[in-house]
Amino acid sequence: MTDAVLNAPQARRLRLHTGDLLPILTVLLVIVAVWYLGAIRMNAAWERDQAARAGVQLTTSELVSRTLTQDRPVLPAPHQVAQGLWEGVAGQAVTSRRSLVWHAWVTLSATLAGFGIGTALGIVLAVGIVHSRVMDLSVMPWAVASQTVPILAIAPMVIVVLASVGVTGLLPKAIIAAWLSFFPVLVGMVKGLRTPDGMQLDLMRSWSAPKTRVFWNLRLPSSLPYLFASLKVAIAAALVGTIVGELPAGATAGLGARLLSGSYYGQTVQIWSALFAAAILAAVLVALIGLIERTVLSRMGLAR
């Protein structure tokens, strides 16, 4: 099973070219158009119902304009979500409980803490696995097995249990984020630390380099491209973990709590804005790591 994970074919990383802009915009436009049509269709039933009760006949244009301006639509129109997002970001003081920036910050801090713990753990375990056969054979199968456990699903329970012991706040969420982010780092680092081929290792041996020198001067530098690829997966996973960790009732801060309270009170616009805030946060984090990756790798002359 270990080998299957390590050697599985990977979908090639896609680079954006300027020529891709037109197709992407076209697809986005189609998505927005379908979204508007969907919003009109799904919200129309309620408007017709209201009109029938009031005994009014609605013209088509009236119906359309009403479906796009409901307070609690079944599916909010894109501009309503954009408006909700804008009000949440710019319309509030940053310290306000209604500010999306504040909620995003709560989520972000737990995500980064968990990402840090998970990355450190993944790297340490990978170094151990590469250098010790016993660790490789005992830890690796369980690390792979640990990922078939739907840990995310039991995240709320972990939070509740930790809260009953008195551990609250940032740490419980960070633990879940760490659990989710350690595996991609572990697998990527093991693969990366093993990339130096026999020739390079033999060269080090012919210089009678000690194990530490082999590690610092050969293994670690050649593992960096793999590390960065895993970090991007890991930070996205850490964010998902944190958001789900914010779901259990009682949590009042963070994007996950926003999602939950929106679903309790039927505030669909709030749900969609929180969702988009989370998406933007994920995109920014992944892009940030991509930027660091490019800077570091080009300085090392490893950029492809």
Add this chain to the structure above:
Amino acid sequence: MSALPILGVWLGGIALNVWLARINTRLSRGLIAAVFGLTLILLWEMAVRIYQIPTVILPAPSQIAASFAANRSILWTDFVQTILRGALMGWVIGAFAAILTAIAIDRSPFLQRGLLPIGNFVAALPIVGIAPILVMWFGFDWQSKAAVVVVMVFFPILVNMVAGLKATDALQRDLMASWAAPYGASLWKLRLPAAMPFLFNGLKITTTLALIGAIVAEFFGSPTRGMGFRISTAVGRLDLPLVWAEIVVAALAGTLFYGIVALAEKKVTFWHPSQRG
């Protein structure tokens, strides 16, 4: 003083594994993993008993096993509701939709260049967040859970399948062209088989996602059965052994699900380098 037996078992496990690692056979490799796992469970049981950790915080493995045995019928209903109906149905529908979409956009480079970056982007997003919305739309029963799973598994499989359909090299395509093979024949005989390693990669990643989607969606509303429902209510009653029993079921189901897909991969893509040895 009380830490001594724990330390003893731990060192014993390490020593046994170091000794086993010198013999390099299939059996010894399996044994090492088993010894590691057993040592962990033993340490867990001993730690809970010696330090008298309350059940509310961490139940001992023996308590979890007892709860598992006592609640078999409940666990089975939850398994059927969440895994077989929610996760499996959603996974199958999502996988078929993704494969068909990949084949449909395969002939249009324009659509591919537009859809792939968006697909990659969406695959990195916290999609579980749509669970409350879909529960609102499709109701509390398993249909809404399957819908969440469909959305969660669609993009990872799509991205892998599209990459897989491109995995043939020019030489192979030229050979098909020199035989004047029509689009259908070259798709069926060359490109679909060549895409299988990539497709299975996507299918394996999404097995866990499917379970997660189905269970998390139940936190936003469910009928009075299902693993997510049981976990959240059992936590409320502080019945932690039952919660852990559900986790064991989820872990077993996840491993089994992954194992079955991995087995199918071995049968289908026996020719691929990653399956050798």
